[in-house]
Amino acid sequence: MNQIAQLGADIAKLWSRYASSYLSGVRNTLVLALVATIIGCIIGFICGVLNTIPHAKTDNPIKRFILALIRVIVRVYVEVFRGTPMVLQAVFVYYGLPYFTGGAMQFKNVWLAAILVVSINTGAYMAETVRGGILSIDPGQTEGAKAIGMNHFQTMLHVILPQALRNIMPQIGNNFIINVKDTSVMFIISFTDFFAAHRGAVGATYLYFPSATIEMAGYLCMTLIASFLLRRWEKKLDGDDSYALATSDQLATTSGMMNHPGKGSNFDERNLEYTEGGDR
Amino acid sequence: MGEKILQVNHLSKSFGANVVLRDIDFTVSQGDVTTIIGASGSGKSTLLRCINLLETPTSGEILFHDRSVTGKGVKASAYRTKVGMVFQSFNLFDNMTVLENCMVGQTKVLRKNKEEARENAMKYLEKVGMAPYINARPRQLSGGQKQRVAIARALAMEPELLLFDEPTSALDPEMVGEVLSVMRDLAREGMTMIVVTHEMAFARDVSNHVVFMSEGVICEEGTPEAVFEHPQQVRTQEFLSRFLNG
Numbered sequence: 256m257n258q259i260a261q262l263g264a265d266i267a268k269l270w271s272r273y274a275s276s277y278l279s280g281v282r283n284t285l286v287l288a289l290v291a292t293i294i295g296c297i298i299g300f301i302c303g304v305l306n307t308i309p310h311a312k313t314d315n316p317i318k319r320f321i322l323a324l325i326r327v328i329v330r331v332y333v334e335v336f337r338g339t340p341m342v343l344q345a346v347f348v349y350y351g352l353p354y355f356t357g358g359a360m361q362f363k364n365v366w367l368a369a370i371l372v373v374s375i376n377t378g379a380y381m382a383e384t385v386r387g388g389i390l391s392i393d394p395g396q397t398e399g400a401k402a403i404g405m406n407h408f409q410t411m412l413h414v415i416l417p418q419a420l421r422n423i424m425p426q427i428g429n430n431f432i433i434n435v436k437d438t439s440v441m442f443i444i445s446f447t448d449f450f451a452a453h454r455g456a457v458g459a460t461y462l463y464f465p466s467a468t469i470e471m472a473g474y475l476c477m478t479l480i481a482s483f484l485l486r487r488w489e490k491k492l493d494g495d496d497s498y499a500l501a502t503s504d505q506l507a508t509t510s511g512m513m514n515h516p517g518k519g520s521n522f523d524e525r526n527l528e529y530t531e532g533g534d535r
Numbered sequence: 536m537g538e539k540i541l542q543v544n545h546l547s548k549s550f551g552a553n554v555v556l557r558d559i560d561f562t563v564s565q566g567d568v569t570t571i572i573g574a575s576g577s578g579k580s581t582l583l584r585c586i587n588l589l590e591t592p593t594s595g596e597i598l599f600h601d602r603s604v605t606g607k608g609v610k611a612s613a614y615r616t617k618v619g620m621v622f623q624s625f626n627l628f629d630n631m632t633v634l635e636n637c638m639v640g641q642t643k644v645l646r647k648n649k650e651e652a653r654e655n656a657m658k659y660l661e662k663v664g665m666a667p668y669i670n671a672r673p674r675q676l677s678g679g680q681k682q683r684v685a686i687a688r689a690l691a692m693e694p695e696l697l698l699f700d701e702p703t704s705a706l707d708p709e710m711v712g713e714v715l716s717v718m719r720d721l722a723r724e725g726m727t728m729i730v731v732t733h734e735m736a737f738a739r740d741v742s743n744h745v746v747f748m749s750e751g752v753i754c755e756e757g758t759p760e761a762v763f764e765h766p767q768q769v770r771t772q773e774f775l776s777r778f779l780n781g
Contacts, residue, residue, distance in 0.1 A: 404615045
């Protein structure tokens with residue numbers, strides 16, 4: 256009981272002194288995770304689309320070569336950035352630029368480096384997720400789009416990707432939550448996220464456990480709110496379960512689940528062909 | 536009959552070593568309603584898919600208004616705006632409402648403005664009796680309703696030729712009629728159609744040209760009377776007797 260009271264007192268002490276540091280950490284973490292996830296998704300979608308451009312043996316050699324080259328580049332990108340730790344990628348990129356340019360160029364803003372690293376990392380994972388999402392869509396959707404004259408780009412943009420996006424929403428949510436937590440490694444390039452606030456606070460006070468408790472609660476709050484919002488968004492993408500019937504008939508039902516056998520049009524259910532026996 | 540629209544010359548298609556179509560020849564004129572009948576696996580659907588270039592023919596050519604669409608440098612997408620297709624499994628866009636399904640091709644491919652596209656879509660949805668359902672999504676509709684929307688979607692592109700790939704085969708028996716009656720109406724209004732079907736009554740009563748396929752070749756073709764009343768080939772006779780008595 257004593258310890259809990261002590262913990263409460265320590266947390267209060269930390270909070271009174273470092274609240275603004277913790278809060279700006281939360282803000283930085285969320286902004287970085289959100290921006291990087293969005294850019295990462297865009298990278299992932301571009302890679303996914305490039306990877307699924309149809310190619311046939313009958314295409315001309317130049318087109319086939321370019322498509323093959325694109326696939327190799329995307330593959331290398333995915334394997335390299337998925338296969339190395341993000342903390343190392345941060346060091347690699349942040350210190351690599353001045354190293355290679357002899358100090359002429361460097362990241363003036365740590366934000367830029369952090370967003371770049373996390374986006375590229377997320378993009379590598381998303382590329383495979385998007386590819387899976389595209390493959391999961393029934394080929395009939397592509398045929399339907401082609402049959403009304405859409406080209407590959409239009410088919411992707413209007414028909415396949417919106418559906419793929421819905422299917423990979425849970426994975427996008429995963430990536431966002433992973434990013435909220437994993438941006439903590441960006442302290443290595445002195446990015447001041449939520450975890451960096453912890454390092455600052457304990458460096459002066461040595462209150463490791465109380466500060467870690469604040470951090471645990473803070474991260475959990477962020478991820479729980481994120482899960483909740485993502486689920487709301489998924490529901491919204493699914494659209495309403497019911498729909499409004501567009502009819503000028505004042506007596507007709509104005510909304511409904513599925514079709515109503517007694518309503519609708521003269522082709523419904525009790526149509527001529529069926530009642531007259533037809534050919535079945 | 537009217538002007539010649541589509542001509543298929545010596546069309547063959549094989550998937551690897553498996554020859555599905557062998558040396559197919561046939562012609563469709565303006566206003567023709569051609570039905571293609573035959574047992575499952577006889578190549579009917581493949582022929583239709585070749586005509587819409589969803590499958591690339593192995594050899595032979597397809598002429599649309601006397602111009603080859605199978606040669607090099609032909610934009611398949613431009614050709615497909617003039618040749619609509621209705622699928623066995625509907626293939627409505629699941630991410631759009633009924634109205635959006637009928638508008639997207641007009642706005643994105645034909646580049647019509649929204650108002651015009653909407654008006655046009657409503658016209659055809661009205662025609663197939665689906666106007667009250669414009670706000671519904673495909674998953675909320677029955678099979679027959681979906682197929683009627685799919686027909687409206689194809690019609691909204693105002694194609695010169697409409698292909699039907701077994702449009703009623705995936706439907707419950709009580710929904711077949713509503714789709715067939717829409718197709719009958721279209722035929723009556725002079726729409727040029729090629730219909731792959733197992734609905735013999737439809738083939739006999741509505742079409743003016745019947746093609747019987749067997750094992751990848753056109754076994755017999757002619758007017759409905761000729762094919763149904765006086766079939767010349769043994770295989771046609773066997774097929775029809777199985778269908779009409781079974």
